[in-house]
Amino acid sequence: MISTYNEASLNPKIEIPERLKEKSVSKEEALVEIIRSRLEALGPVTVDQISETLGVSSSEVDQALLKLEGEGFVFRGNFTPGFDELEWCERRLLARVNKYTLTKLRREIEPVSASDFMRFLFSWQGVSSDEKPEGVEALRGVLDQLEGFEAPAASWERDIFSSRIKNYDHTWMDTLCLSGSAVWGRFRTGNTNGGKKSSPIKTTPITIVKRTNLDIWKNIGKTPENNLEDLSHSVKKSFLILFPQKKHRFLKKLFRDQNASGQKRKLPWLNL
Missing domain, CATH: 1.10.10.10 (Winged helix-like DNA-binding domain superfamily/Winged helix DNA-binding domain)
Structure with a gap:
C-alpha cells in the first residue's frame, strides 16, 4: 500500500514486519x-x-x-x-x-411436471372453464386443437366433446363430416393377425382431422415396409429394430425379388 501511495499516512499506524521491510x-x-x-x-x-x-x-x-x-x-x-x-x-x-x-x-x-402440463391443457382446451362454448363452430375449434390426437371411437362424443362444449349435440359432428370439413379414420397402422384387418369397434383408436390435411395424416401414418430398399443403411437398421415383426416379411419379399432378377446382394445391415 505504501509503495503505491507514497504520500499516504496510516492511521492507526501499522508496523511492518522486519522480514517485509x-x-x-x-x-x-x-x-x-x-x-x-x-x-x-x-x-x-x-x-x-x-x-x-x-x-x-x-x-x-x-x-x-x-x-x-x-x-x-x-x-x-x-x-x-x-x-x-x-x-x-x-x-x-x-x-x-x-x-x-x-x-x-x-x-x-426446463419442462414442467406432467401434472402442471395437464392443468395447462385443461385450461387451454376449456375443460376446466365454467363457461363453455356451444354450437358447430365451437366443435370446429375443439377439433383444431385436437387434430392428430388419437382416442377410442366411443370416447370422442361421450367424453372429449361433452367436456369441452356446452350441451354437445352429435348432429354437429355429422354436419362437419357431411359438409366435408372433417374426416375421421385410423391413420396409424396397427398390428394385424395373418394380414386380416379387424373391423372398427368402440375401443378402436381413431383420429379426426380436417379434410384439407387428410393427405398429410395419411403419409404420416404409413410405414415404409415395402420401400426399405429406398432408405439409408442406418434407417433400415432402425426400422427393423423398431418393427422386428416386419423383418421376416421384408426378407421374404427381398429374396423373392432377387430370385426373379437373378441378382445376389450382400446386406450386412440385416445382421441385427
Missing part, C-alpha cells in the same frame, strides 16, 4: 497485487471504475490488468448485457457467473 516492491508490482485482490471480490468491472476506486490513473490500471491477463488471471470482454464498454473479470469468478447464468436459463426453459 527488507523486500523492496515497486509501485507497479504493488498495484498489480492490489488490483488482483480487488478483482477476486468484484464482478465484471471497467478500467475507469477501478481507477476511480483506487485513485490511480487509468494508464496504470491498464498496465496492471495487462500483466494479470498475461498470467491468465483475468479476462477482458463485454460481460454485462446492454453495456458496450470493455470490462475485466477474474477468471474463476467469470466461470462462476457463467455457470449461474446457464443454470438460470436452463431453469427458465
Whole structure:
C-alpha cells in the first residue's frame, strides 16, 4: 500500500514486519497485487471504475490488468448485457457467473411436471372453464386443437366433446363430416393377425382431422415396409429394430425379388 501511495499516512499506524521491510516492491508490482485482490471480490468491472476506486490513473490500471491477463488471471470482454464498454473479470469468478447464468436459463426453459402440463391443457382446451362454448363452430375449434390426437371411437362424443362444449349435440359432428370439413379414420397402422384387418369397434383408436390435411395424416401414418430398399443403411437398421415383426416379411419379399432378377446382394445391415 505504501509503495503505491507514497504520500499516504496510516492511521492507526501499522508496523511492518522486519522480514517485509527488507523486500523492496515497486509501485507497479504493488498495484498489480492490489488490483488482483480487488478483482477476486468484484464482478465484471471497467478500467475507469477501478481507477476511480483506487485513485490511480487509468494508464496504470491498464498496465496492471495487462500483466494479470498475461498470467491468465483475468479476462477482458463485454460481460454485462446492454453495456458496450470493455470490462475485466477474474477468471474463476467469470466461470462462476457463467455457470449461474446457464443454470438460470436452463431453469427458465426446463419442462414442467406432467401434472402442471395437464392443468395447462385443461385450461387451454376449456375443460376446466365454467363457461363453455356451444354450437358447430365451437366443435370446429375443439377439433383444431385436437387434430392428430388419437382416442377410442366411443370416447370422442361421450367424453372429449361433452367436456369441452356446452350441451354437445352429435348432429354437429355429422354436419362437419357431411359438409366435408372433417374426416375421421385410423391413420396409424396397427398390428394385424395373418394380414386380416379387424373391423372398427368402440375401443378402436381413431383420429379426426380436417379434410384439407387428410393427405398429410395419411403419409404420416404409413410405414415404409415395402420401400426399405429406398432408405439409408442406418434407417433400415432402425426400422427393423423398431418393427422386428416386419423383418421376416421384408426378407421374404427381398429374396423373392432377387430370385426373379437373378441378382445376389450382400446386406450386412440385416445382421441385427
